[in-house]
Amino acid sequence: MWFRRWLLAGSAHLVSMSDFSQDLKARADIAAIVGEFVVLKKSGSGWTGLCPFHSEKSPSFQVHSQKQFYYCFGCHAHGDVFQFLMQLQKLSFPEAVAAVAERLHIPLPEHSGGGEGGKERQELLRLHEEATQFFCRQLQAVEAASARAYLQDREVAPAALQRFQIGYAPDGGRTLSSFLRSRNYDPQLALTAGLCQLRRESALRQEQEEAAGGQLRPGATWDDIYDRFRGRVVFPICNDRGKVIAFGARAIHSDPARPAPKYLNSPETPVYTKGKVLYNLDKAREAIRRLGYFVLVEGYLDCISVFMAGFENVVASCGTALTSTQIALVARLGKNAVVNFDPDNAGSNAAERSIGLLLEENFQIRVVTLPGGLDPDLFIRKNGAEGYKQQLAQSRPYFDYLLERARKNFDVRRPEAKVAAMAFLMPYINRVQDAIVRSEMADQMAHQLGLESDVVRQEIRQASRQRRSRLNATPEAAATLLESEQLILRAWLEWDEHRATITGLLQQEQLLEGLASQALFEQLLQRHSQEKSLDVSAIATELPEPDRRLLAQILMGQGEQLSEPAVAGAVEALRDRRLDLRRRDLNSRMLAASQSGDREAVQEIYRERQELDREFAERRSRFEIRRQ
Numbered sequence: 190m191w192f193r194r195w196l197l198a199g200s201a202h203l204v205s206m207s208d209f210s211q212d213l214k215a216r217a218d219i220a221a222i223v224g225e226f227v228v229l230k231k232s233g234s235g236w237t238g239l240c241p242f243h244s245e246k247s248p249s250f251q252v253h254s255q256k257q258f259y260y261c262f263g264c265h266a267h268g269d270v271f272q273f274l275m276q277l278q279k280l281s282f283p284e285a286v287a288a289v290a291e292r293l294h295i296p297l298p299e300h301s302g303g304g305e306g307g308k309e310r311q312e313l314l315r316l317h318e319e320a321t322q323f324f325c326r327q328l329q330a331v332e333a334a335s336a337r338a339y340l341q342d343r344e345v346a347p348a349a350l351q352r353f354q355i356g357y358a359p360d361g362g363r364t365l366s367s368f369l370r371s372r373n374y375d376p377q378l379a380l381t382a383g384l385c386q387l388r389r390e391s392a393l394r395q396e397q398e399e400a401a402g403g404q405l406r407p408g409a410t411w412d413d414i415y416d417r418f419r420g421r422v423v424f425p426i427c428n429d430r431g432k433v434i435a436f437g438a439r440a441i442h443s444d445p446a447r448p449a450p451k452y453l454n455s456p457e458t459p460v461y462t463k464g465k466v467l468y469n470l471d472k473a474r475e476a477i478r479r480l481g482y483f484v485l486v487e488g489y490l491d492c493i494s495v496f497m498a499g500f501e502n503v504v505a506s507c508g509t510a511l512t513s514t515q516i517a518l519v520a521r522l523g524k525n526a527v528v529n530f531d532p533d534n535a536g537s538n539a540a541e542r543s544i545g546l547l548l549e550e551n552f553q554i555r556v557v558t559l560p561g562g563l564d565p566d567l568f569i570r571k572n573g574a575e576g577y578k579q580q581l582a583q584s585r586p587y588f589d590y591l592l593e594r595a596r597k598n599f600d601v602r603r604p605e606a607k608v609a610a611m612a613f614l615m616p617y618i619n620r621v622q623d624a625i626v627r628s629e630m631a632d633q634m635a636h637q638l639g640l641e642s643d644v645v646r647q648e649i650r651q652a653s654r655q656r657r658s659r660l661n662a663t664p665e666a667a668a669t670l671l672e673s674e675q676l677i678l679r680a681w682l683e684w685d686e687h688r689a690t691i692t693g694l695l696q697q698e699q700l701l702e703g704l705a706s707q708a709l710f711e712q713l714l715q716r717h718s719q720e721k722s723l724d725v726s727a728i729a730t731e732l733p734e735p736d737r738r739l740l741a742q743i744l745m746g747q748g749e750q751l752s753e754p755a756v757a758g759a760v761e762a763l764r765d766r767r768l769d770l771r772r773r774d775l776n777s778r779m780l781a782a783s784q785s786g787d788r789e790a791v792q793e794i795y796r797e798r799q800e801l802d803r804e805f806a807e808r809r810s811r812f813e814i815r816r817q
Contacts, residue, residue, distance in 0.1 A: 209297075210271065210286045211724075213514065217289050219270040220254045226277060228520040228550045230788060233743040239549065241277055241465075241514045242266040246734075251745040255683060258729060260741035267729055267737060279459050284310060309381070313460045316374060316382050317425075317433040323368050324356025324423045324436075333357040335441050336422050343540055344570050349497045352472075353424065358438060360420035370411045377409060383435070383456040385414040418453065424468075424489040424505070426455070431471040435461040437507060454507070464512040467519065468492055468505040474522060476501035482525030482553075484581070485543060486565050487536060491529075493568040498574035500581070511543045513550070520550050527584050528558040531564045537594065544587050548620035555584035588630055591617055592637045601638050610638050611648065618649055673762035674704050678743045680756045681710075688717070700763040703770075706743070709736045721807060771801055 220236050222230060229236035229252060240250035240261040249263035260267045266276065271285040280288060290297050327333055328350070336357040345355065358365065366385050370376070379385040387409060428434050435455035443449075455461060469492050477483045484503040484623035486492050492505035504519065519526075526547050530536035540556065547554050557580050559568045569577050591614055595601070599610040611634065618630050631649050635642040677700075681691045692714065693699070701707045712732065729737050775798045782790035 192520050210226055210282075212296065213286060213289055213293070214257055214269055214271065216293060216295070217270050218254060219257045219259065220252045222289065222292060223259060223273055224521055225518075226514065227517045230356050233745060237745070238517075239513050240264060240266065241517065244513075251741065253744040256744055258741075258744060260729070260737070260745070262738065262741065265734055265737070267741070269727075277465070281310065281311075285657055295651075309378075312378055312462055313382050314432050314434070316369070316378060316384070317435070317460075319372065320365065320369075320382075320384055320436070321354050321356065321425045321433050323365060324358060324425075325354055327359055327364070328355065328357040330357075330359070332359055340424060343566070345490070345493065346497065349493050353493055356423040356425075358416065358421045358423050359661035362415045362419050365416045365418070366411060366414055372453065376414055380409060380414060381458060383458055383461075386417050388413055388415055399442050404486055417455075421453065423685075426461070426466060426468055427471045428460075428466060429470050429474070433585070434458075434466070435463075437468075439489070446480060460719070463507075465514045465518075467515050468507045469496060470504050470518060472496065473502050473504050477504075477519060477522040481523040482527060483519050483523060484529055484557075487530050488541065488564070488566070491565040494569045495529075495577070498569050498577055500574075500577065506539070506543070510539065511546055513546055514705070515549055516546055516552075520552070522572045524551065525553045525555075527555050527557055527581060528587070529559070529565055532558055533563050536564075539592040541591070541594070543618065544591070545617060548587075548617060551622065552645075554587040556587050557584045558590065588617070588633065591680075592633060595639060607638050607640060611640065611645070615648065671704065671760035671762075671766070673766075674701065674706055675743050676759040677756060677763065678710065680759075682713075682744065690704045694760065698764065698767065700760070700767060702767075706739055710735065768801065772798065775801070 199464075223229065224236075227238040227241050227250065228291055229238045230248075232251065235251050235253040237248045237251045239245055239248050240263055242250075242261060243264040243266075245263055250259065250261045250266075252259045257269050258267070259273055261268075268276070270289055270316055271282060274285040274288050275282060278285075287297055328336060340350070340355070347786060349355070366376075366379065369379050369384070376385070380387070389682050418436065418438040420442060421440050422435045424439070425433045426435040426437055435458070437455075438453045440451050440453070454463065468489060473483065480502050482502065483534065484495060484500060486495060486503060486505050487507070488505060489507060492503050495503040506515070527546075528540050528543055530540040530543070544554055544556075559565065559580060561568075563571065565577070568580070575635070595610040595613050599606040599613070601607050601610055614634055618627055618634070621627050621630065627649055628646070631645045632642060634640065637644045677691065677695070681688055681695070684691070695710065701710055709732075729740055730739065775794055777796045779798075782794060
């Protein structure tokens with residue numbers, strides 16, 4: 190196979206990545222690994238949560254631990270633990286295997302090959318590390334005087350410079366690219382990393398050649414590119430394992446002749462997706478786990494100031510809108526959050542969005558609004574760590590903050606403004622699952638907005654019903670499984686020792702005939718007869734989407750837990766269904782014979798129905814599943 194690459198050093202034995210990965214997958218807990226990135230809740234025989242591969246408000250992503258399989262009923266993403274990491278973190282297959290092995294503390298075979306994708310990723314990580322060291326050295330150069338003055342003015346201590354590896358990108362435009370060239374890096378790699386970009390004339394020439402249908406040049410040269418970051422203080426951005434994967438850069442000077450954004454970030458690359466990274470999570474992880482909550486701020490310097498003041502459980506969204514994937518990164522560490530964004534309109538809007546997302550994941554949320562309109566960095570510089578500690582202690586529940594925002598933004602003395610304020614607050618209340626908490630929020634809102642409590646409660650009840658309706662709605666039209674059909678097929682999939690017995694039962698009595706799962710069962714049975722085993726995640730990959738969805742419904746079912754009595758009851762239910770279908774057929778035939786006056790046919794059909802009842806009664810006690 191294409192991924193058989195690993196050789197043991199000094200040995201003639203071939204180590205198959207396939208064999209190693211299969212053993213690794215069997216030992217891994219897919220729910221635990223997925224749970225590092227997705228907030229999972231126990232649901233039926235599996236786990237469910239918000240899909241990390243598409244935006245959704247109602248959970249349609251499910252994980253089955255025993256069969257090492259995940260499936261999203263919304264976007265149809267599916268696979269095993271390796272495919273999850275490959276899709277989420279843009280890993281190659283060998284890198285995903287290595288990531289799982291690292292989590293399980295299992296050593297990899299020596300001389301493991303990484304493939305082209307893995308090689309590029311490793312090269313990108315090495316390139317970012319060298320660029321980080323380059324920027325740090327440049328901060329000490331004569332040309333970086335203005336950058337050092339800026340950092341001193343912001344009271345960034347030398348310890349913070351070192352801890353966060355803050356650096357400087359010179360204004361020349363070719364300094365970094367010249368350094369990388371001297372280190373024999375491929376210029377295309379620098380472009381892929383977003384550290385460099387094509388010169389305008391080179392990009393234009395490339396576009397013209399493409400438009401003319403001409404043959405493109407094989408690749409950019411160092412003469413074609415220049416530095417992306419110029420004249421900026423540079424903040425390395427790390428993944429949750431502490432590897433530098435991107436940079437954020439703050440301009441030192443503004444030039445009206447050359448307008449540029451105050452902050453410039455790396456573009457998305459094979460190692461960096463901005464919506465899946467929280468700044469400083471690698472350093473904050475242990476403090477969040479220990480304290481059970483995290484502080485969420487906006488900017489790099491806000492985060493650094495809070496961290497260096499002793500509050501190490503701080504992370505930053507870095508000016509981008511918070512995502513459910515970012516929340517999942519911290520949810521497994523603690524389910525309490527303190528939101529401390531800037532008090533301006535942009536910061537307040539970002540705080541509102543963040544509160545909504547955190548509520549979806551059942552976080553307990555408090556909000557800090559610093560006095561004087563100060564951001565966390567400036568407040569700590571003026572009031573010190575003790576002052577910030579007091580502000581954290583005085584943080585208020587998020588709904589008090591939202592009520593204040595509603596009263597500020599709407600003139601609640603007017604009836605139409607009351608309605609607008611209630612519409613503003615209702616989505617947050619609707620995200621709260623606890624009915625008692627919702628009732629208390631209704632009383633608060635009625636009191637603060639001058640509304641009748643009964644009116645508010647009615648609106649909340651209606652919104653709650655609508656939400657439940659959306660949650661229970663099938664994402665899209667799909668075949669419906671009977672509960673008994675689902676249960677017995679789940680037993681067939683999970684009870685290896687009884688699979689042959691259940692197979693015989695289903696085939697002999699044709700219990701699945703005409704049901705949604707009939708074709709799927711035939712495919713699974715054929716696959717099992719060929720391989721004598723069932724790797725559900727591998728089989729699912731080869732199934733057409735409708736059958737893959739049915740398979741996921743069977744495995745992730747919300748119904749009764751597997752047990753001998755439950756499965757026996759499912760068998761009887763399917764038998765009763767078959768009996769009922771045959772009875773209906775006989776009744777239809779009897780009615781037709783009666784209407785035509787064929788008394789002989791009526792008597793014959795009646796005898797058939799009596800025989801059917803006797804036969805079914807005898808057969809009903811013949812088979813019983815017994816688990817050893």
